[in-house]
Amino acid sequence: MASGCSELEAAIEVLVRNFYVYAARKGKYDKMNKKEFRKMVTQELQHVLTNTQNKEAANKLIQSLDADEDGKISFDEYWTLIGEIAKKLSTQMALQCQE
Ligand SMILES: [Ca+2]
Structure with a gap:
């Protein structure tokens, strides 16, 4: 992306690029398989989700997301x-603003 983009634009780019960094490791570049997702x-x-090291918990998360x-x-x-x-972060921020 062109330099000089806003903080928000850069943040969105990070979010999008993160998907492709992991999805492109093996197989289809536009989808993460279970292994790629768990690695991601x-x-x-690991700081915003609990149990990221736990394979079963990660598989459950995949199931819940896999529409x-x-x-x-x-x-x-x-x-x-x-x-x-x-959304979780937004709720936390809203609570902090009330204090
Ligand atoms: Ca799917």
């Missing part, structure tokens, strides 16, 4: 997770 949550989301039930995580399904994490 372990390496990138089309193909056993893989598409960009849209990944975005659902990002949205859920963002």
Whole structure:
């Protein structure tokens, strides 16, 4: 992306690029298989998600996100997770603002 982009634009680019970094490791570049997804949550989301090291917990998370039930995580399904994490963060921020 062109330099000089805003903080928000850069943040969105990070979110999008993160998906493709992991999805492109093996097989289809536009979907994360279970192994790629587990690696992504372990390496990138260990502070906002609990149990990221736990294979069963990660598989449960995949199941809950896998809307089309193909056993893989598409960009849209990944975005659902990002949205859920963002919502949690928003709730925390709202509480902090009330204090
Ligand atoms: Ca899917």
